[in-house]
Amino acid sequence: MALTAGSVDLTTDLGFLKLRNPVLTASGTFGYGLEFGPYLDLARLGGIVVKGLYYRPRGGNPPPRLVETPSGLINAIGLQGVGVEAFAAKVLPELRRAGTAVVVNVCGADDDEYAAVVEFLDRQEGIAAYELNISCPNVKKEGACPALAPRPTYDLVKRVKAASRRPIITKLSPNVTSIVEIAQAAAEAGTDAVALVNTFLAMAVDLETRRPKLGNVYGGLSGPAIKPIALRMVHQVASRLDVPVIGMGGIMTGVDALEFLVAGAAAVEVGTASFVDPDAAARVVDEIEAWCAARGVAAVRDLVGTLRTP
Amino acid sequence: MALTAGSVDLTTDLGFLKLRNPVLTASGTFGYGLEFGPYLDLARLGGIVVKGLYYRPRGGNPPPRLVETPSGLINAIGLQGVGVEAFAAKVLPELRRAGTAVVVNVCGADDDEYAAVVEFLDRQEGIAAYELNISCPNVKKEGACPALAPRPTYDLVKRVKAASRRPIITKLSPNVTSIVEIAQAAAEAGTDAVALVNTFLAMAVDLETRRPKLGNVYGGLSGPAIKPIALRMVHQVASRLDVPVIGMGGIMTGVDALEFLVAGAAAVEVGTASFVDPDAAARVVDEIEAWCAARGVAAVRDLVGTLRTP
Amino acid sequence: MAIERDARLREAQSWGDFHRFVIDAPAVGREARPGQFVMVRVSDGTAPLLRRPLGIHDADGNGFELFFKVAGRGTEILSQKKVGDRLDVLGPLGRGFTIPAPAEGTAVWLVGGGRGIAPLFFLARRLAEAKARPVVFYGGRTSADIPIRGRFERAGIELICSTDDGSFGFAGLVTALVSRELDKSRPAIVYACGPDPMMKALAAITARHGVPAEFSLESVMGCGIGACWGCVHRIRGAGGDDWVKICEEGPVFPGERILWP
Amino acid sequence: MAIERDARLREAQSWGDFHRFVIDAPAVGREARPGQFVMVRVSDGTAPLLRRPLGIHDADGNGFELFFKVAGRGTEILSQKKVGDRLDVLGPLGRGFTIPAPAEGTAVWLVGGGRGIAPLFFLARRLAEAKARPVVFYGGRTSADIPIRGRFERAGIELICSTDDGSFGFAGLVTALVSRELDKSRPAIVYACGPDPMMKALAAITARHGVPAEFSLESVMGCGIGACWGCVHRIRGAGGDDWVKICEEGPVFPGERILWP
Numbered sequence A, B: 001m002a003l004t005a006g007s008v009d010l011t012t013d014l015g016f017l018k019l020r021n022p023v024l025t026a027s028g029t030f031g032y033g034l035e036f037g038p039y040l041d042l043a044r045l046g047g048i049v050v051k052g053l054y055y056r057p058r059g060g061n062p063p064p065r066l067v068e069t070p071s072g073l074i075n076a077i078g079l080q081g082v083g084v085e086a087f088a089a090k091v092l093p094e095l096r097r098a099g100t101a102v103v104v105n106v107c108g109a110d111d112d113e114y115a116a117v118v119e120f121l122d123r124q125e126g127i128a129a130y131e132l133n134i135s136c137p138n139v140k141k142e143g144a145c146p147a148l149a150p151r152p153t154y155d156l157v158k159r160v161k162a163a164s165r166r167p168i169i170t171k172l173s174p175n176v177t178s179i180v181e182i183a184q185a186a187a188e189a190g191t192d193a194v195a196l197v198n199t200f201l202a203m204a205v206d207l208e209t210r211r212p213k214l215g216n217v218y219g220g221l222s223g224p225a226i227k228p229i230a231l232r233m234v235h236q237v238a239s240r241l242d243v244p245v246i247g248m249g250g251i252m253t254g255v256d257a258l259e260f261l262v263a264g265a266a267a268v269e270v271g272t273a274s275f276v277d278p279d280a281a282a283r284v285v286d287e288i289e290a291w292c293a294a295r296g297v298a299a300v301r302d303l304v305g306t307l308r309t310p
Numbered sequence C, D: 001m002a003i004e005r006d007a008r009l010r011e012a013q014s015w016g017d018f019h020r021f022v023i024d025a026p027a028v029g030r031e032a033r034p035g036q037f038v039m040v041r042v043s044d045g046t047a048p049l050l051r052r053p054l055g056i057h058d059a060d061g062n063g064f065e066l067f068f069k070v071a072g073r074g075t076e077i078l079s080q081k082k083v084g085d086r087l088d089v090l091g092p093l094g095r096g097f098t099i100p101a102p103a104e105g106t107a108v109w110l111v112g113g114g115r116g117i118a119p120l121f122f123l124a125r126r127l128a129e130a131k132a133r134p135v136v137f138y139g140g141r142t143s144a145d146i147p148i149r150g151r152f153e154r155a156g157i158e159l160i161c162s163t164d165d166g167s168f169g170f171a172g173l174v175t176a177l178v179s180r181e182l183d184k185s186r187p188a189i190v191y192a193c194g195p196d197p198m199m200k201a202l203a204a205i206t207a208r209h210g211v212p213a214e215f216s217l218e219s220v221m222g223c224g225i226g227a228c229w230g231c232v233h234r235i236r237g238a239g240g241d242d243w244v245k246i247c248e249e250g251p252v253f254p255g256e257r258i259l260w261p
């Protein structure tokens, strides 16, 4: 029954996008990709989702920007970044030679800016898809973002989809009562896939100074701590809606990734794990391959959505 | 500046209820209280919130009911319990001699049952308040419960408040887009306090069998993993609304508890920690006292809501 | 029932994934009865979070012993403790096996599968002290799964081994071995601890032979002290068939009360 | 830049909360330059989750050394490692201190506060090898906070100590000591590592004296490799005053570029 590792078919077809394997890196946790060149073979990855890009360069939030919590990390980076022009000039040329799918995480202060980023990037080559970051909790007050309600989600996705020549993946927020309702709004607006989850709005208190530990007061919680909630949300969306789901939240190992696939995700993103081990995403690919080989699973896509519930 | 531990004033006044100190035990994590007699002095606690009570005895969910996750625990007990009559006959007489405030966590399949539980218990002596559990994720499908929307929250609180001769603490769910909105609905309906948070709807997958690890598929995540999100929610509610807040979620130590107080909670509940150490709640009291004494804080209530945000 | 936060690992022995710990913990050791268990804290941090339930493998006034198999991260961390390390244990918990009264001369059989042998050594010793005639059936997949054979032999307790692959003793399932022996003779009671399928089969076999039997059940445990209602098993009770907390009313139950899944 | 997952703790020494580790890790040791750091994984589990940044205290072809103070759970776990234990380290990371060229005969001062002395031993050694004339100022609250005095002395490096409580050496802040010495003589450059208030004061002092200075900054670090943008500090840059990643462009910066909070 066991196969040799090399003979497992890892290819992943999202419909609008074919990937070498189902493992991408999560936006904001893999820089612009090139930082990781010394630690892993980028071509081993299914794809790279680069750090969130606004149209212009952006300064981000005052430090401290990170605080570790039990099995988790709260960040309040505030989407500091180089802007689309520097990205297109300095990063993209090298990144597109990395031999993996490049997905750009698109940000905006308003719907116009999202559209402007997409229109600018549409003129560049070597981008496989856009991931619409409508769910960053670190930009507006108390985590406000379009992904908290169906209407703004619908409007923004519709607008960007119309502006774009490339597929759109809409990245959802877990800070909602019904993730299915928001995913549905994105699907109705024509998104090609949904990605979930972004981080959970959270805080930490420094008892001695009685101040928030983050410069921005609130931040977004990621890491293994959130995995059980993220997995539930992926399962809800994938078992209710027809739109492809990219799952993430606390994936550290191949087993974690496979659990998301079994729960219904067609692909996954590895986030915080890349901070702990810069080669984590490639290791996750290896572990998926080895797990499938040992159990005679010939094609990883056959596992997607196979969770048996009573 | 340092005080002796004994001279710190730990008393807590919620307005409708005076407590020896701000530390209660969280419902469902401290049984009916008496189980813990061998491990700590119940009179050392601010209060005990007993396991959720329906009117009738209840069988609960099929096992497995628990699964550990990184720094967390998912439970899907399903509120198995003895019902009000056995509680009043067998538990309450002994519990009221324990020398601590007894709070009963009240459950119901519908508004009528909540009211019936309260009406029955109103005829018993030795209960300090009711905690309305409108937020258990383990009873209805996919975690449905009144606390997910303002209207059912308002209606239920209104109904029970009218039926009850005792103060009502409304226990809120974290599985919502705006915790402030739900807390406000409860406040408008006349709740005497809000308690937050209940558990986060979550799941775990057994990859080898491709089945959910819990008999009930979904369950509620508690423990240190959720603390950063719970703390943010407590801070949001306490800094926006006037209603007293009882905070909880992952409190393991006196420092954790004090962080909740500083963020705005007037009292706290210790949950999952009591599984790890049956004397955890009493230790939290000791640690609060020692912390205050070392820093010359004469009265713990002076710390409540003192977080300085920029 | 005590929390011994300053228990000490006095002696450690291991055979592959199996480990035996001798622990200084007088408050637990003094009170322990066969079939009871302890909840062991494996790390000071939050991951792993919960204590792990482990049967009492032996006990005396100085402390007690554990015999466990590495099953996951918690037992793995535990297995790495070194002699002299501090351990934090809660126990003894639950109710133990019933020792027949008078036990003298009574034939009793103990059936352990894999790590399930753990509580049976303590039980066998106590039964022998009570002058009963214990016979232990000890089964595993292969000879490496039944490492503590010598322990029983040194204690003068009659032992019959089986391995699924025939690498040691009877070739086949321990249940088949017991079934064969039951055709020849009949003990006053059978005690068993092991994987669920083994115990379920044994429950059917003992019932068929009309021999009383007690089984030590396992479940994921949150607290070990009856507070979380996490460890339930279907047990025939006074008030109908109920989800019963095995940490409190068990982990040992008479065969006829257990409803196997 | 390598991940050495099989680094080994060869030697460990401790003074209360302070610890010195000698670690076998050739790939890191060979490349290391003074002022660089490593990211150390302290547990295999998820809590603590992130690696911890620690300066390179010394290095050679076999590996490198750490000198650290227990500050919280991560460094506490690290401090409990035993000789022979495996360590997982990522490094060397960041850019180091600038060594003057030619260094020969040049007076250079190194100012370390508490655990901030860590990278300065490696720097002093390299400066001495380059025939510069390093003088190390080593300050702490009390004599217990400056435990590795002997290390410098044995390496033949000139050392002047201070303690806030006067229990050893100059009585007062190390910054006051340096300020007094600057009134008398003038090094080509001052290097410093220590608590923020110390470095901020020293930046003002060196600026007033017109002496170039380099400071090794600290911040909570997510990744150590420029990917998370978590470790930023305000640094005067080419394009205005920016939040700059200290793991990548630092942790060492010239005094005139640092905007202190």
Ligand SMILES: Cc1cc2nc3c(=O)[nH]c(=O)nc-3n(C[C@H](O)[C@H](O)[C@H](O)COP(=O)(O)OP(=O)(O)OC[C@H]3O[C@@H](n4cnc5c(N)ncnc54)[C@H](O)[C@@H]3O)c2cc1C
Pocket: B068, C037, C048, C052, C053, C054, C055, C056, C067, C068, C069, C070, C071, C072, C073, C074, C075, C076, C115, C116, C118, C119, C217, C218, C219, C220, C221, C251
């Ligand atoms: C009363 C009692 C007594 C026990 N006595 C012993 C003993 O003496 N020796 C011994 O080796 N083991 C014993 N066990 C089993 C032991 O508790 C588990 O192997 C251990 O908790 C696993 O922890 P872990 O962190 O290593 O594995 P985890 O990573 O927590 O789990 C590994 C796998 O085992 C499953 N699992 C976890 N806990 C249990 C459990 N309690 N029952 C069944 N499956 C579980 C998990 O779902 C997972 O698939 C006993 C269990 C109980 C309830």
Ligand SMILES: Cc1cc2nc3c(=O)[nH]c(=O)nc-3n(C[C@H](O)[C@H](O)[C@H](O)COP(=O)(O)OP(=O)(O)OC[C@H]3O[C@@H](n4cnc5c(N)ncnc54)[C@H](O)[C@@H]3O)c2cc1C
Pocket: A068, D037, D048, D052, D053, D054, D055, D056, D067, D068, D069, D070, D071, D072, D073, D074, D075, D076, D115, D116, D118, D119, D217, D218, D219, D220, D221, D251
């Ligand atoms: C480039 C660099 C080099 C360093 N070199 C050394 C060294 O050689 N020796 C040494 O002893 N320490 C050094 N440090 C500091 C060391 O990284 C922290 O003390 C350590 O990460 C604390 O981890 P912990 O888990 O023990 O404490 P935690 O529990 O994580 O934190 C304890 C306290 O320290 C604060 N803290 C955590 N990390 C940092 C940080 N990076 N900077 C400032 N405050 C922090 C926390 O907010 C908290 O208040 C260095 C830091 C950096 C950035």
Ligand SMILES: Cc1cc2nc3c(=O)[nH]c(=O)nc-3n(C[C@H](O)[C@H](O)[C@H](O)COP(=O)(O)O)c2cc1C
Pocket: A026, A027, A028, A029, A051, A052, A053, A073, A075, A077, A079, A105, A133, A136, A171, A197, A198, A199, A221, A222, A223, A224, A226, A248, A249, A250, A251, A269, A270, A271, A272, A273, D222, D228
């Ligand atoms: C430091 C940091 C920065 C992030 N930046 C972005 C971002 O720019 N755009 C985005 O969509 N998500 C961002 N995220 C969210 C991650 O992409 C991911 O959704 C989340 O961290 C959950 O996955 P994880 O638990 O595997 O990290 C960021 C997360 C972290 C920790």
Ligand SMILES: Cc1cc2nc3c(=O)[nH]c(=O)nc-3n(C[C@H](O)[C@H](O)[C@H](O)COP(=O)(O)O)c2cc1C
Pocket: B026, B027, B028, B029, B051, B052, B053, B073, B075, B077, B079, B105, B133, B136, B171, B197, B198, B199, B221, B222, B223, B224, B226, B248, B249, B250, B251, B269, B270, B271, B272, B273, C222, C228
């Ligand atoms: C096993 C278990 C059972 C619970 N049962 C109840 C309950 O009956 N009623 C209720 O309001 N909350 C219940 N809760 C939620 C806790 O009271 C608490 O809100 C939650 O666990 C968060 O706190 P913690 O992280 O400190 O555990 C239960 C939690 C656990 C872990």
Ligand code: FES
Pocket: C220, C221, C222, C223, C224, C225, C226, C227, C228, C229, C230, C231, C232, C245, C246, C247, C248
């Ligand atoms: S383990 Fe908690 S009730 Fe049995």
Ligand code: FES
Pocket: D220, D221, D222, D223, D224, D225, D226, D227, D228, D229, D230, D231, D232, D245, D246, D247, D248
């Ligand atoms: S620590 Fe991640 S960018 Fe510096």
